[in-house]
Amino acid sequence: MKRIVVVGGSIAAVTAASWLRVRGFDGTVTLLSAETEQPYTRVPLSKSVLSGEATDASTALPPLDDSVVLRLGARAVSLDTRARRVILDSGEPVPYDGLVIATGARARRLSPRGMSGERVLRTLADCAALREDLRRARSVLVVGAGLLGMEIASTCRTLGLEVTVVDRDPPLRRVLGPVLAEMITSAAREYGVVLRTVPCGVRLVGSHTLEGVDADGDLLTADVIVSAVGDVPAVDWLTGSGLTLDRGVVTDSRGRVADGIVAAGDAAVVRGTCRRPHWTNAVEQARVAAAALLGEDVAGASLPSYFWTNQFGVEAKVAGEPAELGEPDRVDADGSSLLLRWSAGAAATVNHTMPVRKLRQLASAP
Template identity: 40%
Template sequence: MRTVTVVGASLSGLYTARELRAQGFDGRLVIVGDEAHAPYDRPPLSKDFLSGRADEARLALTDAEERAGLDAEWLLGVRARGLDARGRTVLLDDGRTVSTDGVVIATGASARRFPGDDLTGVHTLRTLDDARALREELIHGPRRVVVIGGGFIGAETASSCAGLGHDVIVVEAAPLPLVAPLGPEMATLCAALHRRGGVELVTGTGVAALRGRSGGGASRDLGTTGPGHAQDGPAGRTVTGVELSDGRVLPADVVIVGIGATPNTGWLAGSTLALQDGVLCDDGCVTGLPQVVAVGDVARVGGTRSEHWTSATEQPRVAVGNLLAGRTVGTVTALPYFWSDQYGARIQFAGRRRTADTVRIAEGTVVDGAPGEGGFLALYERDGRTTAVLSMDRPRPFMRARRQLAYEQGPVEQVEATANL
């Protein structure tokens, strides 16, 4: 194996390049990235960068000295548009081709967009360019902000917007935000953070349409959730509101869409790789072609696709070892861990929760459905054993519980809840 091509120049792509050199690969290394930027850290985009506490320099994951040390060909600002059936040639959208012996797929995921949301004032938050555009809107005085989606991205973005003095409403279709990962009891406690931050929370209803104004005309519906909907009318339309499925309309100057992400696998259509909500891999990140591995948000490893920061940093070590060996000699095994910062609170979670698990507050207090001063530590339990731990502003007790859980169940994987955004 004399040439390895890494398709994707974000977190997982950078860590893959580092692992290739660390594990002794001294051949030609090509790194393809669709963004023009050098690798940067995505989690701060919804927090410190959006709120103005961090500039772009603090987002950098590498510097010129390290990039020179990696001795790689960086092809930035160009997209991969295809992979031949044998996985030996990467086709680029500028007409070039890269002949290669091994391929690492690290193309990540893209933010889901609201159908028909191409209006001024409607944003997603996944890339540095997304964050730049949103921050530029938020600096022009108090705005009415509606966040669609109460997951980690939505909650952190709402927290940052509220901290900047904007009037913020979060719309979540589920009965509670974060109910899927945390369960109803703990999701209730996290929902209280929105109230603490002065943010209105609207749950149990979806979004039917985005309303907007074209030029100086009256406001009208400009988007729906219907499949294949296309907006009509002239350009230059600006969002004015969010229509809910129950008929209510929330006035809005800025709308932030945080409804998940879709793995970037379109460029692999026509290859022999199995695609199903990501690139299907075995437990060692190896695809159906031993010379092709996948890592990060795009990889469905052992049946699970993990959009987490440390999945993107842990998987490359195993994937590179297997790529260089030409077969699966190692597997990814880790206990999930994530954290999130919202409204001045630090939420931490470790373990694997199931729907039937019971949960109890082990330390701290809960008053009227809200965390008491100093936060809490909660344990998820099943058949007399702890399966997961959750804490809010209880870092030391959490660390003790996490170590015990790791001792009982295996190594702990450190994961940023906002993942790669």
């Protein structure tokens, strides 16, 4: 294999490109990123970068090895697996011997095309636009009470804005389960966030501009409306390629998609599992997939999945998936710091210092 093309411009793509070198690949590695910025991390975009505490520049990922060809503003629009070429929006074909798909996801929007006024948060540009709006605002309505929506709400409260969050489910419940979700929800209430649960969902109000949402007959409006209603895997460019797409590009446990093609990160879903759109997963999948592309049989992560969130003065670290597991079997408390364990395979800490590896081992311990 002489030429490996990595499509994507963030953590999964950068990790895969670096890992190819770590594993000794000495051919050409070309990274094609649709974005015009140097690769950056999204994690602080809902936290310190949105608040203005940290700069946009601070989000830069560590620079790639000089031997990796980084092409910015290079959006892939289709894939020809027979001819082994990625086609860019300029029409240029980029040939490959090996391909890494790491195109991540984009923010899901609620408003129809042509309606303005709905902010989302996925990119540096989204963050800059939202931050600018917040500077002139007194109130914010966040639609979506998942991890991202609640982090945005938390940041907006620290900026002194009036914040309402609306969702069809109780905040954070779908991702954290009742116990952990309730802890953070209480902190959100103490911060002064107004939380609305509308089981039948909200209806957008407005014609050309989004003016608010109808929440079970109540009109909720604010100076800024931001939705955080999930992400959509950015795999449209693979339509017609013959690769299996099912809420992401489907891989085996080693990230393999087809002969000479692997995928990792938010764009990928391991066959028979749910997509895990979290930072650590993107890093780990990218390493495994890069090795698999080079023909190494490195097993996927043996430890449970892991993610974290920071909001309302709470730092929660979660290993495994407690959402469906109900009450934890064990809670160790030390002041405001907590360690929770579910014997069915999850563990979490709240404002508690513990190495991530140890937490993940604890989650999988019998």
